[in-house]
Amino acid sequence: MARRKRWTVLAFLSPWLIGVVVFVLYPIINSLYWSFTVKRYGQPARWVGLGNYRLLLDNPDLSMALKNTAYLALIGLPIRLFIAILAAALLARPRRGNGAYRLLFYVPSVLPAVASGALFFFLLKQGGPVASLLDLFGIEAPLWFRDPDWAKPALIMVGTWALGDVMLIFLAGLVDIPRSLYEAVELDGAGRWARFRYVTLPMISPVIFFTVLTGVIGVLQSFDQAFVLSQGARKGRLTGEPDGSLLTYAMLQLRYFQDGRIGVASAMAWVMFVITLVITVALMASRRRWVHTSTESA
Amino acid sequence: MNATTESLPPSSTHRYQQPRGRRALLLVGRHSVLIGLALMFALPLVFMVLQSLMPITQAKTTALWPDSMEWGNYRTVFDRIPLATYFVNTLKVCVVATIGTVVSCVPVAYAFSHLRWRGRTAVFVLVLSTMMLPYQVLFVSQYEIFTSLGWINSILPLTVPAFFADAFSIFLLRQFFLTLPTEVMDAARIDGASEFGVLARVVVPMARPGIMAVALFQFLFSWSDFFGPNIYLADEKSLTLAVGLVRFNTALAKTGESNLTMAASVVFVLPILVVFFFAQKVFIEGVTLTGTKG
DSSP: OHHHHHHHHHHHHHHHHHHIIIIIIHHHHHHHHHTTEEOOTTSOOEEOTTHHHHHHHTOHHHHHHHHHHHHIIIIIHHHHHHHHHHHHHHHSSOOTTHHHHHHHHHHHHHSOHHHHHHHHHHHTSTTSHHHHHHHHTTOOOOOGGGSHHHHHHHHHHHHHHTOHHHHHHHHHHHHTSOHHHHHHHHHTTOOHHHHIIIIIHHHHHHHHHHHHHHHHHHHHTOOHHHHHHTTSOBTTBOOOSSTTTTOOHHHHHHHHHHTTOHHHHHHHHHHHHHHHHHHHHHHHHHHHHHOOOOOTTO | OGGGGGGSOOHHHHHTTSOHHHHHHHHHHHHHHHHHHHHHHHHHHHHHHHHHTSOHHHHTSSOSSOSSOOTHHHHHHHHHSOHHHHHHHHHHHHHHHHHHHHHHHHHHHHHHHTOOOTTHHHHHHHHHHHHTSOHHHHHHHHHHHHHHTTOTTSSHHHHGGGGGOOHHHHHHHHHHHHTSOHHHHHHHHHTTOOHHHHIIIIIHHHTHHHHHHHHHHHHHHHHHOOHHHHHHOOSGGGOOHHHHHHHHHHHHTTTTOHHHHHHHHHHHHHHHHHHHHHTHHHHHHHHHHHHSOO
C-alpha cells in the first residue's frame, strides 16, 4: 500500500520533476559553466575563468543598465505601490460604483506590455495627446522618449498606468482586516490617520512585503516596455535609446546573446541571479522589523 | 468578495460622529480622487481608439478627435501586414500552451495539497524558489536545446515547456485546492476511488474556477509574450501578434502613421478585453489568490 502510494505521488509530480530537470536544472548548470568560457552556439566552449565577469566589471553599458534598473526600482516601484494602495483604500468599503471603478482601474494591467508601450509612445510623442493636454494649461511638454532625462519618468508612467493587479492584491488585503480592530482603536479615540497608521498599515504589511518582493524581481527582468519605447533595436542593436537611458539589464544581456557571445550572456544571467538572491534574502531578513505577522484572529 | 462585506465597519457609526460639513468635504475629496484616477486609467484607451479611426492627414496633426471615422484604417493594417496569419499563430501558441499548463499543473498541485507524503513542504519550497529564477538564466541554454532539436521557427519552444508544470500555476492551483473540503475526497476514497479518480471526479469539478483562472493567466501570458517569440521565431510567416506588432510599429515610427499603429494595437488588444469582460470574476479572484499566503 505504502509503496503504491509512493508511485502515485511520483506519477502526479512527474510533469514538474521532468520539467525542472530539463528546463531548469540543466540550463542552470549549463549556463554556470558557460559563464566561465568563451562560447558560441554549435562550437565547443573554451575555458576563460573569470574573464567574462571581469569584462562586465569595466563595461560602461552594464553600469548604465544597473543604474537604470535601480532608478526604476527605487522611484518607479514606490510610486506604483503608493497609488495602488491609495486606489485600493478608496475602494475597500462597499459603495455603489466601486465595482465599476475597480474594473476600470484593473483593465490597463491586462494589456500586453508591448501594447501599452506602443500606446504610450503615441500618447507622449511630439504633438501627441499628452502634449496637447499640457498645452491647454500653457505647459510645454518635454520630449519624453527622445530626451534622456525624461525617458525613464515616462517609462514609469506606463508602469504606473498598469498597476491594477497590485491594486487588487491590496484590495484583498484591506478587505480581510477584521472590523473589530478598527472598533478597538476607535474606542481609544483614534482619528483617520491613527486608524491607518496603527491598524491598516500593520495589517497589510505582509501584502506590501509580497508586492515589493515581486515588484523588484519584475523590475530586474523588465524588458518589453523599455524595448518598445526605445523603438526596439536601432540598426539591429539593443541600445536603449535615447542615449542608453532605457537600457535595461535584460536588454543588455539579450544583446550579448544576439551577438552570439553566449559566455558573456551567461555571466550576466548569473550576476542577475545573484542580485535577485541577495535582494530576496535582504528583504526576508528585514521582514521581522516591519512586517506584521498576524495572530490567529486574521 | 461578497463574504467579506460583513467584516467592514458599519458606516452608520461614523456618520453621526463627524460634523456634517467635514463629511461632505471628505466625500467630495474621495470622489475627485476617484474620478481623477478613472480619467488617468481610461483616457489612454480612449485616445488609442480615437487615433485608430483618424484619417492619415489628421493623424499627423495635434488633433484629438477624428474629423471622420476612418474604419478603412483597419483594412489597411490587414493589407500591410499578414495580421490574420499572426492571429492564427498566436492563437495556436495560446491554446496549446494553455492545455499544457492545465493538464500538467493540476496533478502536481493536487500532490502538493491533498496527498500526504514525506518531504512535501521541502519540495514545495523548491517549487516556489524556481519562481525567483530569472528567465534570463534559463533561455540561454534552453535555446541550444531547442536548436539541436530543430525547433527554431516553430511554436514548439513556446508550447512544449508548458506541458511540464510551471511554478506559478502550481502555486495558484494549490492555493485554490487548499480551500476545497477534504471530507468529500475522503468519502470518495472510502468508496474505493483511486487518487486519480478523486482528482478527476471530485477535485477538478469543484476547482473549476481555480483551473479557469490558471488557464486564463496562461492564455494571457502567451498572448502577450514578446521575449520568447522574439528569440524563437524569425520567419515572417511564423510570427505572433506581439512580435509582428512591434516590427510594424518600429517601421511606422518614421512615417508617423500613428493611426495605423493604434489600429493594429486595437486588433491585438481587443480579444483580451473581450475575454476579460466575460471572465472578470475569474481574473479578479485569480489575482486576489496570488497575494494571499498559503
